[in-house]
Amino acid sequence: MNVMAIPPVYTSQTCHQCLHIHLVPDKYYRSGKNFKCGNCDHTCDADYNGAKMIEI
Secondary structure, rough: OOOOOOOOOOOOEEEEOOOOOOOOHHEEEEEEEEOOOOOOOOOHHHHHHHHHHHHH
16 A cells, blocks of 8 residues: 655645635635535535545
């Protein structure tokens, strides 16, 4: 089994559906346990979204 280090930068701010990154502080779409993309309106659990971003 290989292990790969994944940089955590922007994993909680990037939508795993459309890969849009929310860099504007007042447009941050993670609220507690919820994530909503401002680009494609995808909504899911914030931890799930982050996990999908680092999934290989």
